[in-house]
Amino acid sequence: MTGALYAVSDLHVSYAENRAVVDGLRPQTADDWLIVAGDVGEVFADVERTLRLLRDRFARVVWAPGNHELWTHPNDPVTLRGVARYDALVAMCRELGVLTPEDDYQVWRGAGGPVTVAPLFLLYDYSFRAPGTTTKEESLRAAYDAGVVCTDEMLLHPDPYPDRESWCAARLAVTGRRLEATDPALPTVLVTHWPLVRQPTDVLWFPEFAQWCGTDRTADWHVRHRAAVAVYGHLHIPRTTHYDGVRFEEVSLGYPREWRRRGGVPAPMKRILG
Numbered sequence: 001m002t003g004a005l006y007a008v009s010d011l012h013v014s015y016a017e018n019r020a021v022v023d024g025l026r027p028q029t030a031d032d033w034l035i036v037a038g039d040v041g042e043v044f045a046d047v048e049r050t051l052r053l054l055r056d057r058f059a060r061v062v063w064a065p066g067n068h069e070l071w072t073h074p075n076d077p078v079t080l081r082g083v084a085r086y087d088a089l090v091a092m093c094r095e096l097g098v099l100t101p102e103d104d105y106q107v108w109r110g111a112g113g114p115v116t117v118a119p120l121f122l123l124y125d126y127s128f129r130a131p132g133t134t135t136k137e138e139s140l141r142a143a144y145d146a147g148v149v150c151t152d153e154m155l156l157h158p159d160p161y162p163d164r165e166s167w168c169a170a171r172l173a174v175t176g177r178r179l180e181a182t183d184p185a186l187p188t189v190l191v192t193h194w195p196l197v198r199q200p201t202d203v204l205w206f207p208e209f210a211q212w213c214g215t216d217r218t219a220d221w222h223v224r225h226r227a228a229v230a231v232y233g234h235l236h237i238p239r240t241t242h243y244d245g246v247r248f249e250e251v252s253l254g255y256p257r258e259w260r261r262r263g264g265v266p267a268p269m270k271r272i273l274g
């Protein structure tokens with residue numbers, strides 16, 4: 001096997017310019033895998049169409065949800081909310097043969113392997129609090145005062161959980177158990193939409209936004225679960241950093257105004273291994 005493991009996130013295909021970028025995503029070999037780390041789009045049919053197109057091209061596609069897939073958007077005929085919406089996305093992916101956080105983690109055996117590739121859905125719990133605040137309420141208030149409020153507050157419903165942090169807690173529990181059960185002899189590639197550690201949010205223009213970006217409870221997961229690489233998106237700040245000696249790859253395409261500012265039509269697929 002000669003392929004490579006690639007990753008991308010935040011394709012945001014509601015933008016025509018981004019759909020054109022997605023049209024250009026092609027494997028280099030018949031063995032290449034593609035990780036899609038969330039925020040494909042917010043309309044269910046758009047997510048399905050994009051993942052089908054990528055599945056037709058790549059040997060394997062591995063998806064983890066972003067906040068946008070989990071929105072119940074007023075323009076979407078699919079009106080499912082919360083867990084029911086996530087379950088429907090997983091069922092759609094299974095139909096397509098796209099791997100989800102609910103499937104057995106597959107082992108990448110190409111160059112740089114073998115590694116267990118684990119797409120994770122963990123959400124966030126407001127523990128990345130705004131500067132100078134100590135409770136969720138204070139942190140949210142600081143965000144509203146700054147005019148920096150994530151649209152999740154309006155569109156990402158936690159049903160049947162009472163709130164998003166409860167859903168996050170449940171995801172952490174079930175996901176932690178699954179990771180503990182992976183082959184201890186193999187390193188992992190941990191794939192999340194929201195970064196596993198807080199440090200990547202330190203460069204956010206608006207620090208109040210960090211509370212929608214992860215949870216303190218995964219601060220040591222890259223070490224505890226033997227990550228060779230941690231892949232994430234959501235911040236729309238593509239870059240490579242290292243924490244505790246582990247490579248973190250932010251692989252966002254982002255909005256057209258963002259990638260145009262970075263210098264024009266991007267080649268968003270990042271080679272992770274191989």
Ligand SMILES: [Fe+2]
Pocket residue numbers: 010012039066234235236254
């Ligand atoms: Fe995004």
Ligand SMILES: [Fe+2]
Pocket residue numbers: 039066067068193233234235
């Ligand atoms: Fe996001």
